[in-house]
Amino acid sequence: MLLAYVEPVEIAKKSTVIFNNIDYGAIFDYAVNSLCKSLGIIYVSGSTYANNIDICLYSGLLNDPCWTCSNLTHDSFKFTNQELEHFNDIRSFLKENALISGEKCQSIIEECINELNIVLPSQSEFSTLFMPLYQKKVLQLLLPQSIQNYQSIEFIPKDRSFPTRTVGSWIGVCLSGSCLIVNTWIKYIMKNKNSTFDINKPFHNWIQINLSMFDGSYYTTGFPNEQDPNCPICSNAKQMVKQDS
Numbered sequence: 001m002l003l004a005y006v007e008p009v010e011i012a013k014k015s016t017v018i019f020n021n022i023d024y025g026a027i028f029d030y031a032v033n034s035l036c037k038s039l040g041i042i043y044v045s046g047s048t049y050a051n052n053i054d055i056c057l058y059s060g061l062l063n064d065p066c067w068t069c070s071n072l073t074h075d076s077f078k079f080t081n082q083e084l085e086h087f088n089d090i091r092s093f094l095k096e097n098a099l100i101s102g103e104k105c106q107s108i109i110e111e112c113i114n115e116l117n118i119v120l121p122s123q124s125e126f127s128t129l130f131m132p133l134y135q136k137k138v139l140q141l142l143l144p145q146s147i148q149n150y151q152s153i154e155f156i157p158k159d160r161s162f163p164t165r166t167v168g169s170w171i172g173v174c175l176s177g178s179c180l181i182v183n184t185w186i187k188y189i190m191k192n193k194n195s196t197f198d199i200n201k202p203f204h205n206w207i208q209i210n211l212s213m214f215d216g217s218y219y220t221t222g223f224p225n226e227q228d229p230n231c232p233i234c235s236n237a238k239q240m241v242k243q244d245s
């Protein structure tokens with residue numbers, strides 16, 4: 001998906017919804033969300049951890065919230081002190097610790113080095129100056145206005161995976177999560193087709209389920225469909241529409 005990025009973009013252009021269960025990291029989710037917003041299509045994300053399942057649905061509509069309205073991306077651009085101990089060269093460090101690679105990443109790295117005027121950053125310059133600038137540039141490149149234009153998106157960081165072997169995340173949870181992302185999408189379509197539904201009532205686009213509840217039940221929670229006025233993805237999608245009209 002990251003390397004042959006052109007293909008999923010072409011498929012997305014013919015789709016009405018994208019389901020994302022891929023555990024690559026927050027910036028991958030940020031990119032998929034931006035792609036959906038740029039196309040005005042539905043984004044359903046599902047994640048599982050231990051016995052928990054979280055499902056979120058975002059309509060892709062201009063005035064509705066998106067994934068970025070309620071999620072942060074800073075941690076994906078940070079490294080632990082233990083990781084930083086082995087810092088030597090920017091390119092090899094980013095490749096080894098965050099799977100950042102490809103032609104585009106080379107040009108972003110060069111831009112950052114030139115702007116900061118540091119050729120060989122120290123460990124602290126790397127984490128306090130270089131990485132925040134790299135983050136700013138990557139998030140800018142992934143905005144709806146340009147998200148459809150790349151050959152590959154290998155310049156995004158991969159998050160470290162949590163060790164899940166001892167806490168569950170067994171097939172029952174994963175399979176339930178996969179079924180529920182489709183279920184959430186169908187519920188959303190039925191809501192929109194239902195003429196008696198009060199559109200002023202917020203749609204609960206967040207479902208959290210814990211399969212280990214003692215009575216075998218589950219609970220759902222929701223938050224109002226409110227957009228963050230400072231969300232870069234939502235703002236950029238609106239700007240695109242303004243420019244076109």
Ligand SMILES: [Zn+2]
Pocket residue numbers: 065066067068069227228231232233234235
């Ligand atoms: Zn947003």
